[in-house]
Amino acid sequence: MDGESFEGFSQRWKDFPDYILGITHEIWESRGLSTLNHYYADDVVMRFPDAILTGNQTVINGTMATIAEFPDRELLGEDVIWSGNAETGYLSSHRIITTGTHAGHGQFGAPTGKRFTIRVIADCAAKNDTIYDEWLIRDYGGMVRQLGHDPKDFARDMIERQGGPENCVKPFTPDQDIDGGYHGRGNDNAWGERYESILTRLMNKDFDLVAREYDRAVIAELPGSKTAISHREVDAFWLGLRSSFPSATFEIHHRIGREDPMLPPRAAIRWSLTGKHDGWGTFGPPTGAQVHVMGMSHAEFGPFGSSDGTVRREFTLFDEVSIWKQILMQTGG
Amino acid sequence: MALQGFDPRWQDLPDYILGVTEDIWENRNIHRLRDWYADDIVVRSPASVVRGNKSVIAATMATLAEWPDRELPGEDVIWCGSDAAGDLYSSHRLMCTATHSRPGAHGASTGKTLRYRILADCACRDDKIYDEWLIRDQGVIALQLGQTPEERARHQIASEGGPENCVQPFTPNNDVTGHYQGTGNGHELGERYGDIITRIMDAELSIIARCYDRAAQLEYPSGVQDMGHKGADRFYMGLCAAVPSASFTIDHAIGMAEDGRPYRASLRWSLTGKHEGWGMFGEPSGANLHIMGIGHAEFCPRGLHREYTLIDEVAIWKQIALHKG
Numbered sequence: 001m002d003g004e005s006f007e008g009f010s011q012r013w014k015d016f017p018d019y020i021l022g023i024t025h026e027i028w029e030s031r032g033l034s035t036l037n038h039y040y041a042d043d044v045v046m047r048f049p050d051a052i053l054t055g056n057q058t059v060i061n062g063t064m065a066t067i068a069e070f071p072d073r074e075l076l077g078e079d080v081i082w083s084g085n086a087e088t089g090y091l092s093s094h095r096i097i098t099t100g101t102h103a104g105h106g107q108f109g110a111p112t113g114k115r116f117t118i119r120v121i122a123d124c125a126a127k128n129d130t131i132y133d134e135w136l137i138r139d140y141g142g143m144v145r146q147l148g149h150d151p152k153d154f155a156r157d158m159i160e161r162q163g164g165p166e167n168c169v170k171p172f173t174p175d176q177d178i179d180g181g182y183h184g185r186g187n188d189n190a191w192g193e194r195y196e197s198i199l200t201r202l203m204n205k206d207f208d209l210v211a212r213e214y215d216r217a218v219i220a221e222l223p224g225s226k227t228a229i230s231h232r233e234v235d236a237f238w239l240g241l242r243s244s245f246p247s248a249t250f251e252i253h254h255r256i257g258r259e260d261p262m263l264p265p266r267a268a269i270r271w272s273l274t275g276k277h278d279g280w281g282t283f284g285p286p287t288g289a290q291v292h293v294m295g296m297s298h299a300e301f302g303p304f305g306s307s308d309g310t311v312r313r314e315f316t317l318f319d320e321v322s323i324w325k326q327i328l329m330q331t332g333g
Numbered sequence: 334m335a336l337q338g339f340d341p342r343w344q345d346l347p348d349y350i351l352g353v354t355e356d357i358w359e360n361r362n363i364h365r366l367r368d369w370y371a372d373d374i375v376v377r378s379p380a381s382v383v384r385g386n387k388s389v390i391a392a393t394m395a396t397l398a399e400w401p402d403r404e405l406p407g408e409d410v411i412w413c414g415s416d417a418a419g420d421l422y423s424s425h426r427l428m429c430t431a432t433h434s435r436p437g438a439h440g441a442s443t444g445k446t447l448r449y450r451i452l453a454d455c456a457c458r459d460d461k462i463y464d465e466w467l468i469r470d471q472g473v474i475a476l477q478l479g480q481t482p483e484e485r486a487r488h489q490i491a492s493e494g495g496p497e498n499c500v501q502p503f504t505p506n507n508d509v510t511g512h513y514q515g516t517g518n519g520h521e522l523g524e525r526y527g528d529i530i531t532r533i534m535d536a537e538l539s540i541i542a543r544c545y546d547r548a549a550q551l552e553y554p555s556g557v558q559d560m561g562h563k564g565a566d567r568f569y570m571g572l573c574a575a576v577p578s579a580s581f582t583i584d585h586a587i588g589m590a591e592d593g594r595p596y597r598a599s600l601r602w603s604l605t606g607k608h609e610g611w612g613m614f615g616e617p618s619g620a621n622l623h624i625m626g627i628g629h630a631e632f633c634p635r636g637l638h639r640e641y642t643l644i645d646e647v648a649i650w651k652q653i654a655l656h657k658g
Binding site: 021074076077078079096097099117215216217219229230259261262263264265300301302303304309312 | 406407408410428547548550560593595596632633635
C-alpha cells in the first residue's frame with residue numbers, strides 16, 4: 001500500500017478507499033443514518049463553504065433534510081486520493097458524483113421534479129473507524145443552475161430568507177475555524193508537489209504555464225457543472241477566478257500525490273484564496289468585499305504527448321453561491 | 334528510439350499519430366498526406382469508403398475550407414503492433430473544435446463553434462498510414478447545427494443527388510480489403526473489454542452492474558455524457574433493441590497496461606442485421622443496417638471506469654432512409 005499502512009479500522013474494509021466508499025454508501029443510499037453515530041465522532045468538525053458545523057447529531061439532521069428533499073439521491077464515488085497512517089490519522093480526498101431528483105420540500109422550495117448531477121469533494125480525516133475532521137465542497141453553483149436558479153440570485157434570496165445580512169448563516173471564513181484534531185499536511189509524493197507548484201504559480205499569475213503543464217486535450221470539470229477543454233479554456237477558468245480576487249492571499253492547506261496500480265498518477269490539493277473582491281473576473285464588477293474562497297482540486301497526470309507528463313484531467317470545486325453570499329452580505333447587492 | 338522505417342523525428346507511434354494529425358490539419362501541411370497516407374489507402378467511415386490519398390487530400394481541404402480554425406487535440410492513443418513487423422496499429426481518440434465559418438457540406442455558414450469527438454483507427458508502416466477506420470460523432474455535429482441526426486441524413490441524401498446518386502454509407506458490400514489483417518494484441522484488458530461488450534450485445538445487460546464501476550463516466554454518440562450502471566444500460570439497451578437479431582463481431586481489440594497511465598483498452602466492432610426493433614432508431618424499418626463502432630475504456634480497481642464509444646447515427650439514419658426510399 002505504497003508504504004502507507006491501514007490500521008485501526010474494522011476488518012470489514014480491505015483498504016482505506018474501501019472504508020470511505022463503503023460508509024458513504026451505507027449512510028446515504030442504504031439509509032444507515034444512525035450509523036453516523038459510529039462513523040462520525042461526537043465532536044466532528046465539518047467545514048463547508050456555506051457554514052462550519054460540529055457534532056455528529058448535526059450531521060444526522062442535515063443528512064436527513066437533504067434526503068427528504070432529494071429522496072433518490074445517489075453518491076457515486078469516482079476516486080479516493082488518500083494519505084496518512086494510523087498515527088497521524090488518514091486523510092481521504094473523496095471525489096463523488098451525486099445525482100438526485102428534487103422530489104421533496106426543502107431549501108429549493110416546492111418539489112419541481114428536476115434532476116441534478118454534480119460533483120462533490122470531501123476531505124475526511126479518519127482514525128479507528130471514525131471520521132473526526134472534515135472539509136467538504138459541493139458544486140452548489142451547478143446544483144442551483146440545474147434546478148433552475150442563478151447562483152447570485154439564489155444567494156440573495158438565501159440572505160433574505162435567513163433574516164438579512166446580520167442574521168443569516170455565515171459562510172465559512174478562517175476566523176470561525178475550530179481545531180478538529182487533524183494536523184496533517186498530506187504526503188511528499190512528487191505528483192502532489194508538482195500539482196502544488198502548478199496551482200501556486202497559476203495563482204501567482206504565471207498563466208503561460210498552462211501550455212506547458214497541461215495536455216492540449218486536457219479536460220477540466222469546473223464549478224457550475226462546467227467542462228473546460230483545451231489550454232484556452234483552462235486558462236480562462238483560472239484567470240477569471242484570480243482576476244476577481246487579484247490581491248487575495250493564496251494558500252495550500254493540504255497536498256496528496258499518489259501512484260496506484262491501474263491508475264494514472266494523481267494529486268489532490270485543498271487550497272484557499274482570502275482577500276478582497278477588487279477586480280473584474282468571474283464574479284462581475286469589483287465590490288471590495290472581503291471573501292474567503294475554499295477550493296479543492298484533483299488532477300490526473302500522464303506521460304502522453306510530453307515526456308515529463310502533463311495534467312490530463314483536472315477537477316476543481318469551489319462554491320459560487322457562498323462566494324456571492326459573502327459579496328452580497330457586505331454590499332447589500 | 335526511433336521507429337524503424339519512419340522519419341527519425343517521431344519518438345514512437347503516439348508521437349507520430351499526434352504529430353501528423355497536427356501537422357496536416359493545424360499546420361496546413363496538407364500536401365504531406367502524399368507522404369503520410371499510402372497511395373492506395375482505404376479510409377472507412379460509417380458514411381463512406383474512400384480510396385487513395387488524393388481523395389483524402391480533397392476531402393481535407395473541403396473540410397478546412399468550411400471549418401478553417403479546426404483543432405484536433407489528441408486525448409489518447411491506444412496502440413499495438415511493431416515497426417519491424419509493419420503492423421503498427423493506433424486507435425486515436427480526439428476532441429475536435431471547429432467554427433462553421435464558410436459554406437460547405439453542412440450548408441451556409443452558421444458561425445457556430447462545434448465540439449465533437451473522433452475515434453480513428455490507423456494501421457501504419459514505413460512512415461505511412463495504409464489502412465483506416467474512422468468514426469466522427471456526426472450526431473452531435475448535426476445537433477449543434479440545429480438538426481436531428483435523422484433530419485441531417487435526409488438532408489444529406491437530397492443534397493447529394495437523391496437515393497440513387499448519394500454517397501453510399503459503409504457496409505460489408507462496399508468494403509475494400511486493405512493491407513492490415515491484424516485483430517489486435519491479445520492483451521487481457523482488450524479481451525476483458527471485448528467480453529463485456531459481446532455479452533451486452535448478446536442481451537446479457539446484467540453484465541454492466543458486475544463489470545462497470547458504479548461511478549463510471551460514459552461518453553456516447555451525439556455528445557451524450559452519462560454515468561454509472563444506468564447510463565451504460567440506457568445506451569446499450571437502446572442500441573441492442575433496435576437490431577435485436579443482428580450479428581455482432583469484435584473486429585479489433587487492444588489492451589494496454591503501462592506505468593503512469595490508466596489501464597485501458599480499445600475495440601472496433603460491427604453490428605450487422607435488420608432494424609426490426611424499437612430502440613435508438615425509432616420505429617422498426619426492416620432496413621439492413623451495418624453499424625461500425627469504436628470504443629475506448631479505462632479500468633480502475635472497481636471496474637470499467639471511463640468509456641468513450643462512438644457510432645455514426647447520421648450514417649445509420651441514412652441507411653434507414655435509403656431503405657424506405
